[in-house]
Amino acid sequence: MREKSAIHGITVEKIVEIHQFMVMEMQKVLTEFLALDQETRRTFSNKACETTAELLVSVAVEQTLGVHCEDVEQAVIQHEEILANNPEFARCTDQLANMMQHLTGAAQPRANKEDFLEVLRNMADHAQKAKDFSKKVYEEYRAKTCPVSDAYRRFEEFAADTPAAKEGLEDLTPVELQLCYDEYREDNEVRSAWSKAGVENSIMMASCMTSLLKNDAAAVPLPEDKKGKKMKLSEIVEMQELMVDEMKRLSEAASAAxxxxxxxxxxxxxxxxxxxxxASAAVERRYGVSPEEMTIAGIQNAPMLQKNERFVRATEKQQEIIMAVAQFCAQ
Structure with missing residues (x-):
């Protein structure tokens, strides 16, 4: 057993540095694995991929940084409370988890083509119903015929009515859905169902929000078939500010209710x-721009938006409001 001094010497800053290095090494492993042909990747089990990747990253950490991974794990436990509030550590751990998921998914997709198509069709049907439902509730809320407490109950009922996914596919993540799509994208039926399901839009929206907050304009590539509406920078900023204003009002009303x-x-x-x-329905009502179109516009204008103080401030405020909603629900 190694001396405790080895663990005590690993500070919070060192832990973060090690995890940043682990992210880089894991990316190398993932890139090399994805470069293999499909037939070769299929010979690996998910467990084999996971074990091999962990071993390669551990060896790289020990050889390059001179730190044993067992000591790092103990240091993480020791500084658990501080690390829980460290955004860079959280970002690294999320990236590592996503890359591992990507790696194992690239070896053995969880869904065959028929099941994947069924998942996409169900998602497309639900997405359209959700959009129509949200607009209807918003119009009633705006007309003051549906208080926010009733709106919540209706959203709760709508969520409960979501059709159950096929057994074994209930928890397919966006990463796994993307991997399945990459696997079957040559099929015209799959491409059509994928587009209607809006999975790519959700992934883009989340990535766009993250990249804008990180000031990383190159983080979100825009698919070739996503052109979107042409919008002025000032319009995008105004829409984002309206989104935040609406979210703030709704959040305050929801908290009280x-x-x-x-x-x-x-x-x-x-x-x-x-x-x-x-809030999205309010923006669409005033500007005639859907959430997807706004996301695309955000990606297309990311370099300029990242320099716009009003937009950055509104984006940060949007995240704060979302967290505030989660907090008052937890009380």
Whole structure:
């Protein structure tokens, strides 16, 4: 057993540095694996991929940084409370998890083509219903015929009515969906279902938000078939500010309603979906621009938007509001 001094010498800053290095090494492993032909990748089990990747990264850490991974794990446990509030550590751990998921998914897709098509069709059907539902609730909320407490209950009921996915495919993540699409994208039926399901839009939206907050204009590539509407920079900024204003009003109203409610506590995922959906409906009503079109415009104008203080401030505020919604639901 190694001396405790080895663990004590690994500070929080060192842990973050090590994890940043691990991300780079994991990216190398993933890139090399994806470069293999499909037939070769299929010979690896998910467990074999995971074990091999962990070993390669561990060896690189020990050889380059002179630190044993067992010591790093113990140091992480020792500084757990501090690391829980370290955004860079959180970013690194998320990246490592996503890359591992990408690696194992590239070896053995979780869904065959028929099941994948069924998942996409269900998603497309649900996405259209959700869009129509959100617009309807927003118009009633705007007309003051549907208070925010009723809106929440309706969103909760809508979420409960979501059709169950096929057994074994209930928890397919965006990364796994993307991997399945990469596997079957040569099929015209798959491409059509993928487009209608809007998975790519969701991935783009999340990546766009992250890259803008990180000031990384090159982080989100725009697919060739995504052209979107031409919009002035000032319009995009105004839409983002309207989005934030609407979210703020909805969040405050929702917070008050949840505290006054005598029924079961509000669920954070439902409340966050309600606030974002109704705010998006407000933006679309005023500007005639859908969330997808706004995301595309954000990606197309990312270099300029990242220098726009109003837009950056609004984007940061949007994240704060989402976190505030989650917090009042947890109280």
């Amino acid at each position: 949840s505290k006054a409610s005598s029924s079961s506590p509000w669920r954070a995922e439902v409340a966050m979906q309600m606030v974002q959906s109704l």
